[in-house]
Amino acid sequence: MQLSEWHSGVLDPQGPIAIAERTILLNSTVIMLMVIVPVIVLTLIFAWWFRTSNHRARYLPDWSYSGPMELVVWSIPTLVILFLGGIAWIGSHELDPSKPLTSNATPLDVEVVSLDWKWLFIYPSLGIASVNRLVVPAGAPLRLRLTSATVMNSFFIPQLGSQIYTMAGMVTKLNLQADHAGIYPGLSAQFSGQGFSDMRFDAVVMQTTQFAQWIETTKKVDHALNTSSYAQLARPSVQVDQTLFSSIDAHLFDEVVNGAGMLHTMQTVQNNAAVAAP
Amino acid sequence: MLGKLSWAAIPLHQPIPLVASAVVIVGITAVLVLVIYKGWLPYLWREWITSVDHKRIGVMYIVLALIMLMRGFIDAMMMRTQLAVAAGSAQGYLPPEHYNQIFSAHGTIMIFMVGMTFMVGLMNFVVPLQIGARDVAFPVLNSVSFWLTAAGALLINLSLVVGEFARTGWLAYPPLSELAYSPGVGVDYYLWALQIAGVGSLLSGINLTTTILKLRTYGMGYARMPIFCWTALASNLLIIAAFPILTATLGMLLLDRYLGFHFFTNDFGGNAMMYINLIWAWGHPEVYILMLPAFGVFSAVISTFSSKPLFGYRSMIMATMSICMLSFMVWLHHFFTMGAGADVNGFFGIMTMIIAVPTGVKVFNWLFTLYGGRVRFETPLLWALGFMITFVIGGMTGVLLAIPPADFVLHNSLFLIAHFHNVIIGGVMFGAYAGYTFWFPKAFGFTLHERLGKAIFWCWLIGFYLAFMPLYILGLMGATRRMQHYSEMSWQPLMVVALVGAVIILLGIILTVVQLVVSIRARQSRKVGGDPWNGRTLEWSISSPPPSYNFIDLPQVSAPDSFWLTKQSDKPISDQHHDPDDVTPPTIPSPSAVGFVTAFFAVITGFALVWHIDWMAIMGLLCIVITWLVYAWRNSDDNEVSSQTIETFDASSAKSQTT
Ligand code: HEM
Ligand SMILES: [Cu+2]
Secondary structure (H helix, E strand, O other): OOHHHOOOOOOOOOOHHHHHHHHHHHHHHHHHHHHHHHHHHHHHHHHHHOEOOOOOOOOOOOOOOOHHHHHHHHHHHHHHHHHHHHHHHHHHHHOOOOOOOOOOOOOEEEEEEEEOOEEEEEEOOOOEEEEOEEEEEOOOEEEEEEEEOOOOEEEEEHHHEEEEEEOOOOOEEEEEEOOOOEEEEEEEOOOOOOOHHHOEEEEEEEOHHHHHHHHHHHHOOOOEEOHHHHHHHHOOOOOOOOEEEOEEOOOHHHHHHHOHHHHHHHHHHHHHHHHHOO | OOOOOOHHHOOOOOHHHHHHHHHHHHHHHHHHHHHHHOOOHHHHHHHHHOOOOHHHHHHHHHHHHHHHHHHHHHHHHHHHHHHHHOEOOOOOOOOHHHHHHHHHHHHHHHHHHHHHHHHHHHHHHHHHHHOOOOOOOOHHHHHHHHHHHHHHHHHHHHHHHOOOOOOOOOOOOOOOOOOOOOOOOHHHHHHHHHHHHHHHHHHHHHHHHHHHHHOOOEOOOHHHOOHHHHHHHHHHHHHHHHHHHHHHHHHHHHHHHHHOOOOOOOOOOOOHHHHHHHHHHHHHHHHHHHHHHHHHHHHHHHHHHHOOOOOOHHHHHHHHHHHHHHOOOOHHHHHHHHOOOHHHHHHHHHHHHHHHHHHHHHHHHHHHHHOOOOEOOOHHHHHHHHHHHHHHHHHHHHHHHHOHHHHHHHOOEHHHHHHHHHHHHHHHHHHHHHHHHHHHHHHHOEOOOHHHHHHHHHHHHHHHHHHHHHHHHHHHOOOEOOOOOEOOHHHHHHHHHHHHHHHHHHHHHHHHHHHHHHHHHOOOOOEOOOOOOOOOOHHHHOOOOOOOOOOOOOOEOOOOOHHHHHHHOOOOHHHHOOOOOOOOOOEEEOOOOHHHHHHHHHHHHHHHHHOOOHHHHHHHHHHHHHHHHHHHOOOOOEEEOOHHHHHHHHHHHHHHHHO
């Protein structure tokens, strides 16, 4: 199988974060292989050469200590780890999910809510929203604020890089960017119950002009995201179709974070569970 | 009267659990009938169930681990077959409500009832023999620990027949595991089973630590302890430090679920992140609780079968103890993706990598132990070599996952699943098998069939690579863990390869049973003396199986490989032998039913708590207290071993040595 066939994988990155992460992944692997491979080969050689039936091999029945060897034994792993530790420290800072990306393009803000079992994307500055379909312009930084209306989930688009948890009552931040137009699969990486496997969404990356058109058409669908349609949406459901909302309640995200939306969902979950329980 | 329990709890309308529970019930009944019909019950009761002999208890731990391995593996097969078919629009044969129970049960059983149980069993059997002690420090407590572990195992398996198991994964993260999202009894089964088994583990940790600290024989300073005892000490210190955290954490979740507390709920100020931190503050040390004794097994095996002392003994001790301490400082690497910030992530990433240094040192030391040896390719050594090769790969992917930005794309993926099976199967399971093959002749006086042993090794090795290497690739392709189905058809071929690998492991497990049966039937011709492998440590200096009191005279040692030195110095071993008139006879504690009875009532209490049957829970607890009171007022305790018994034993083992 060729690498290029691995659509949707982390080895096929489509944005700066994902590219940087793949580089770290590959570099570190190569560095470690330089130690791992000799160890594996030496294990096989030593075991085979010093087999009992090989009379040419020297038997050293008491050889159990050697100062220089001890030094080597402690310093090889130490050096490797010093090096990788540097990568880890720098990488954590450079690729911190909450660190804004520098770019000339105007960033797009999106608020993400994980629900049982679908994703709600709210565009606060555009006044629109969507379910299970995250539409973004190519080349512009994305500033995501995420929370959960129910249990924990993890927001992840493998080809765009970094995932982050969504947790009720809390807001996590994630900065991503997509370089090219295309449709990239997104998913929840944190198990969240019954409908978890279907908690998929499409990350649709468009050229700027197309994106502007999409905003216009969305504003015309005449479907409002308000308290009642949100309550409807928040009920546990699986395989929810991608839907668009032409207008939003500006405080919805904060209300979900503060628990107003949540209490309601909990009630419905409880009712649902009572029905479903054997 | 019966709380939440009703006929609806029996899965009469669900074919898969129904058949599974029918098979379990028929199996258990068949064994019981056979035992009673053959009249074995009194023997089993006297010699095993009420035994407080550390060797018997060790063997029972391992029997329990092997039985639970079958159960856990059946779960694994079900998951692998499900994922091999549930691609595209197919949903497979296991709906989410079953599939989610299966991976939760698989993980819970494999970690607590296979990994833990196997390692504790090996330590129980080996440690007193290697330090020249007659038993553990608290033999009756040891029996209580074992039976509590068995009680936990029974409760988990009971959930198959009555009710359901948790659908929340092996660590039951809230808020999913809270009443609001998991109203059924599954999570309660999980919690009470682990609380009961956890108490057993803690008690056994205290017991073995005390044994190692206090009961070493003459001359055995810390720097003369066999390395397996060092790893056992480190592992049990970790148990003592970590298991109370588990008990407290699960206790808080129980308070949430039973008494309406809000430690981890979404509402009223609960904080689920707290649970995740706490559970991993136990969870990461836990992986070293499993891993360290396995390191000890490999050290013993590699040095024995190279006919050389372990290279860098002191370095090994340093490495073991630094792993022991560092393992408490890395827990956050399990949730880099929680958004803690760059400094925190960077710190825990580096701490995690630092553990790779002592681990790497260990690998090099094993390598140099082979160097200059006379390497005998017996089955235990094959497991050790397979381990060295497999484990470094798992270690490498572990360090990758410790780099926060790499973890951001690999967290919770099948890459992670591949990584930890890589270290757990390649490390803990291979170590368990190596130890099992290595010490089996010591426990029973005959060896296991070698050809079958090697076949088992190759099945596990090849099966492992086929089953888990594809998962690394799938993880890189973006596949997450705990999926019940997936839409990408391109993932299916690799899933099928993984299934093939699992089938090969299945063959290895079947052969394990075959090997046991074949070896037992041929036991007369497979008899061996006290030292079948040309061993190095004290356990090989006594007969196989050892007498109940292990050592007549407590031996005097001057080095970690003391028995090897004795053999080298041409002094006949019988020089160490006792003069029957000269010694004070050893005492051994009398058998006690207190462990079994306590566990019996613990099962009843746990079951009652799961189903909210208050009167039964109170009765059960009361009965446990009464059991202990009765035990506390017992009249007799230790039995002196009469010199006649000793002579009979000597005579019979001398006879079997010569035949
Ligand atoms: C013997 C062959 C084994 C096979 C074929 C196997 C297979 C699997 C599979 C398919 C999963 C689910 C992966 C997913 O989430 O998609 C899994 C999860 C897991 N396995 Fe194994 N496994 C094996 C042995 C073990 C052993 C020996 C242990 C530990 C001692 C273990 C511990 C776990 C744990 C802790 C999980 C995570 C469960 C969870 O997600 O909550 N497994 N295994
Ligand atoms: Cu860890």
